[in-house]
Amino acid sequence: MEASEECHSSFQSPEGSPQDGNPDRFFDAREYESSGGEEEPTTCSTRGDNGVNCSSPPVKFTVGGDQEDYVTCHRHHHSGGAATKDHKLSKSRTRVVDSNLDESFMKKMYLGASIASANSQLLPNQKTRSVQECLEIYRKEAVAKSLTDDEIITLVKDKHIPAYQLEKAVGDMERGVSIRRKILGTSLGTDESLTGLPFENYDYSKVYGACCENVIGYVPVPVGVAGPLKLDNNTYHVPMATTEGCLVASTNRGCRALSDTGISSRVVADGMTRGPVVRFPSAIRASDAKIWLQDVKNFDTMKENFDKTSRFARLQKLQSQIAGRHLFIRFVATTGDAMGMNMVSKGTEAALNALQEIFHDMEILSLSGNYCTDKKSSAVNWIEGRGKSVVAEAIVPSRTVKNILKTSVSALVELNVAKNLVGSAIAGSNGGFNAHAANIVTAIFIATGQDPAQNIVSSNCITLMEPFGENGEDLHISCTMPSVEVGTVGGGTVLPAQSSCLKMMGVSGSAKIPGENAGLLARIICATVLAGELSLMAALAAGHLVRSHLRHNRSSTDVAPESLCLVSEKPAEVPVATQKCTDEDDGSFASLISRKDSKRERAVAAAGSSRPSVSFKLTNSSGSSRGRSSPSETVVKMDILGFPTECKQS
Numbered sequence: 009m010e011a012s013e014e015c016h017s018s019f020q021s022p023e024g025s026p027q028d029g030n031p032d033r034f035f036d037a038r039e040y041e042s043s044g045g046e047e048e049p050t051t052c053s054t055r056g057d058n059g060v061n062c063s064s065p066p067v068k069f070t071v072g073g074d075q076e077d078y079v080t081c082h083r084h085h086h087s088g089g090a091a092t093k094d095h096k097l098s099k100s101r102t103r104v105v106d107s108n109l110d111e112s113f114m115k116k117m118y119l120g121a122s123i124a125s126a127n128s129q130l131l132p133n134q135k136t137r138s139v140q141e142c143l144e145i146y147r148k149e150a151v152a153k154s155l156t157d158d159e160i161i162t163l164v165k166d167k168h169i170p171a172y173q174l175e176k177a178v179g180d181m182e183r184g185v186s187i188r189r190k191i192l193g194t195s196l197g198t199d200e201s202l203t204g205l206p207f208e209n210y211d212y213s214k215v216y217g218a219c220c221e222n223v224i225g226y227v228p229v230p231v232g233v234a235g236p237l238k239l240d241n242n243t244y245h246v247p248m249a250t251t252e253g254c255l256v257a258s259t260n261r262g263c264r265a266l267s268d269t270g271i272s273s274r275v276v277a278d279g280m281t282r283g284p285v286v287r288f289p290s291a292i293r294a295s296d297a298k299i300w301l302q303d304v305k306n307f308d309t310m311k312e313n314f315d316k317t318s319r320f321a322r323l324q325k326l327q328s329q330i331a332g333r334h335l336f337i338r339f340v341a342t343t344g345d346a347m348g349m350n351m352v353s354k355g356t357e358a359a360l361n362a363l364q365e366i367f368h369d370m371e372i373l374s375l376s377g378n379y380c381t382d383k384k385s386s387a388v389n390w391i392e393g394r395g396k397s398v399v400a401e402a403i404v405p406s407r408t409v410k411n412i413l414k415t416s417v418s419a420l421v422e423l424n425v426a427k428n429l430v431g432s433a434i435a436g437s438n439g440g441f442n443a444h445a446a447n448i449v450t451a452i453f454i455a456t457g458q459d460p461a462q463n464i465v466s467s468n469c470i471t472l473m474e475p476f477g478e479n480g481e482d483l484h485i486s487c488t489m490p491s492v493e494v495g496t497v498g499g500g501t502v503l504p505a506q507s508s509c510l511k512m513m514g515v516s517g518s519a520k521i522p523g524e525n526a527g528l529l530a531r532i533i534c535a536t537v538l539a540g541e542l543s544l545m546a547a548l549a550a551g552h553l554v555r556s557h558l559r560h561n562r563s564s565t566d567v568a569p570e571s572l573c574l575v576s577e578k579p580a581e582v583p584v585a586t587q588k589c590t591d592e593d594d595g596s597f598a599s600l601i602s603r604k605d606s607k608r609e610r611a612v613a614a615a616g617s618s619r620p621s622v623s624f625k626l627t628n629s630s631g632s633s634r635g636r637s638s639p640s641e642t643v644v645k646m647d648i649l650g651f652p653t654e655c656k657q658s
C-alpha cells in the first residue's frame with residue numbers, strides 16, 4: 009500500500025460523519041504557528057518521502073460545554089518529504105490548538121473525566137437510541153460527549169468514530185481511554201486481563217500528540233534511588249526505574265564506595281546524528297556530490313538550510329561514505345537540551361532538499377540510511393560518538409575496596425582485564441567493554457523519560473581499572489561512554505513523573521546555556537554507570553553475585569516454599585562454629601565475613617537448606633597487628649547461603 013492510501017484509509021471519514029464534508033480541515037498547528045500564523049489553515053496535506061500526497065480529515069469538537077470550537081490536527085509522522093499546506097480556515101472563527109501547545113484546553117480535556125462518567129450510562133427512563141439517532145447527535149454537537157459509552161462503542165464498531173480518535177470524539181481524554189479499554193476487553197473476550205493495568209488519574213494531556221497513541225493506560229515501574237552520588241563537587245540523588253532487584257542496591261553501594269573521593273567527569277563531544285541515503289545515476293555522480301559536500305563553502309549552504317529549521321539545532325559536521333551509486337551523509341548537530349532526533353531529522357530534510365536543488369539527479373531514498381545509527385548496534389557510534397560523549401573517573405582507596413566492596417584492588421584489576429577487555433574481545437563485542445552499563449542507562453532512561461530504545465547505543469562503554477597511587481594500593485576506575493543520547497526537554501521528559509525525576513537532579517527543562525542540562529544529565533549517567541560497574545565487578549570478584557540476587561532479586565510468589573527461609577525472621581539455630589582471626593583481618597565485620605573461610609562454609613553446609621540461619625563465631629584471641637590488644641569475639645548470623653544477617657562484637 010502506498011503512503012497516501014494508507015493515510016487516507018486510516019483516517020477515513022465515513023459518509024455522514026461529522027468529519028465528512030466539513031470545511032474545517034486538519035492542519036498542524038505547529039506548522040501554522042511556526043509560519044507566524046500567516047497561513048490560512050483549512051487543509052493539511054503532507055508529502056511522504058515518495059512524494060505521494062496524503063491528507064487527513066478534521067476532528068472538530070466542543071469541550072467542557074463552553075461552546076468554544078476547537079480544530080486540531082493529527083500530527084503527520086512521515087519520515088521525510090516537504091510539507092505542503094493549504095490552510096484556508098478563518099482564524100477568527102476557529103481557535104486553533106496543538107495538543108502540546110494549549111494547556112487550558114488540555115486541562116479541560118483531562119478534568120472532563122468526572123463529567124464524562126456521569127454521561128457514560130443511560131438514565132433509568134432513557135430509551136436506547138438508534139445508531140442513526142446517535143449519529144445525528146454526534147453530528148449536531150460535533151462531539152460524542154452526551155452519548156453513553158455503549159452508544160459510542162456502537163459508533164466505533166460501525167466505523168463512524170475511529171477507535172484511536174476516541175479522546176477527540178468524546179472531548180475527554182480519560183473517558184476516551186476508558187471506552188477504548190471496554191472495546192479491547194470485548195475483543196479479548198474478557199476485561200479481566202486489563203484490571204491490573206491502571207488508567208485513571210493520569211495527565212493524558214502530556215501524552216496526547218506527543219508520547220503515545222491508542223492509549224489504554226500506563227505501566228507503573230518502581231523507581232529506586234541511588235546516592236548520594238558525589239560528582240564534580242556536587243551531590244545527586246539518582247532515580248532508577250527498574251524491576252531488577254539488586255540493581256539499585258548495587259549502584260547505591262558503588263555511590264557509597266565513592267562518597268569520600270567522588271567522581272570527576274567531562275562531556276568531550278556533543279552531536280546528534282541523522283544519516284540519510286541518497287542515490288545518483290552513477291558512482292561518478294555520487295562522488296561529485298561527496299566532493300561537493302567536502303567544500304567549506306558548500307557546508308555553509310547546507311548549514312544555513314539546516315539551522316533555519318530550529319532555534320537550537322546547529323549543524324556541526326557532515327561525514328559522507330560512498331557505496332557505488334549510493335551516498336550516505338551523516339549530519340552531526342548540537343541540539344541544545346533536547347536529545348534531538350526530531351530536530352536533526354527536520355534539519356536534515358531541509359538541507360537535503362537544498363542539495364537536491366544543486367544535484368537534480370539525486371534521489372532521496374530515505375531520510376534514515378542507518379548511517380546515523382539510531383537504535384541499532386554499530387561501530388560508527390562507538391568510534392565517532394553520538395549524542396554526548398562522556399568520560400568519568402574516580403580513585404577508590406584500598407580500605408574502601410576492602411570494607412565496602414569486600415574485595416581487593418588486585419582482584420578487581422585482574423577481573424576487569426579478563427572480563428571487560430579480553431572477554432568482550434573474545435565475544436566480538438562492539439562498545440560492550442563493560443559489565444552492565446546498560447542496566448544503569450536503561451533504569452535512568454525510563455525514570456527520566458528518555459527514549460528507552462536508545463539504550464542500545466547509549467550503553468556503549470569501556471570500563472578501565474588500574475592500580476593507583478605510590479604503591480599501587482588504590483584503584484583508578486574510569487568509564488568512557490561515547491554515545492549517550494539524552495535530553496531534558498522534548499520526548500517523554502514532559503510527562504509528570506519523568507519530569508519529577510529530572511527535577512530531583514536539577515536538570516529539568518531548558519538550561520540558561522542551551523545544552524547544559526542535557527550535558528549534566530549525561531555526566532550523571534556516566535558517573536552512575538561507574539558506581540554500578542564498581543559494585544558489580546566487586547561482587548563478581550568476591551563471588552557474591554548469586555547470593556545477592558537470590559536475596560534481592562527473587563519474588564516470593566514464584567519460589568518454592570523452602571527458599572522462603574532466605575528471608576525468614578526465625579531465630580538462628582545451631583551449629584555455632586568458632587574461628588580465630590588472622591593478622592590479615594582488621595577486625596571489621598566486613599573483613600571477617602569477606603574471608604574465604606572453609607569452616608564457615610562447612611558450618612553453612614551443615615546447617616542444611618532446612619535451617620533458616622546459622623551462627624558463626626569468630627574469635628580474635630591474640631589481637632591484630634593493627635593495635636588491638638584484648639581478645640574479642642564476633643558472632644555473625646548468616647542465612648543458609650552464608651549471607652550475613654546480623655553481627656555482634658563483644
Ligand SMILES: CC(C)(COP(=O)([O-])OP(=O)([O-])OC[C@H]1O[C@@H](n2cnc3c(N)ncnc32)[C@H](O)[C@@H]1OP(=O)([O-])[O-])[C@@H](O)C(=O)NCCC(=O)NCCSC(=O)C[C@@](C)(O)CC(=O)[O-]
Pocket residue numbers: 254255256257258259260261262264412413414443444447543544547552553556557560
Ligand atoms: C547487593 C550488594 C550491594 C550487597 O553488598 P554488601 O557489600 O554485602 O552490602 P552491605 O550490607 O555491606 O552494604 C554495603 C553498602 O551497599 C549498599 N546497600 C546494601 N544493601 C542495600 C539495599 N538493600 N538497598 C540499598 N543499598 C544497599 C549501601 O550503600 C551499603 O552501605 P551503607 O549505607 O550500609 O553504609 C552486593 O552484593 C552487590 O552489589 N551485588 C551485585 C549485584 C549487581 O550488581 N547486580 C546487577 C545486575 S547483574 C546483571 O544484570 C548483569 C550481568 C551480571 O549479567 C552482567 C555481566 O555479565 O557481568
Ligand SMILES: NC(=O)C1=CN([C@@H]2O[C@H](COP(=O)(O)OP(=O)(O)OC[C@H]3O[C@@H](n4cnc5c(N)ncnc54)[C@H](OP(=O)(O)O)[C@@H]3O)[C@@H](O)[C@H]2O)C=CC1
Pocket residue numbers: 218317318319320321343344345346347348349350351352353382459495497498499500517518519522523
Ligand atoms: N524523528 C525521528 O526519527 C526520531 C524521533 N525520536 C523521538 O524524538 C523525540 C525527541 O526528539 P527531540 O528532537 O529531542 O524533541 P522534540 O521533537 O520535542 O523537539 C524539541 C523541541 O523543544 C524545543 N526546545 C525548547 N527549548 C529547547 C532547548 N533548550 N533545547 C533544545 N530544544 C528546545 C525545540 O525548539 P525548536 O522547534 O526551535 O527546535 C523543539 O521544538 C522523542 O520522543 C523520541 O522518541 C526518536 C528517534 C527517532
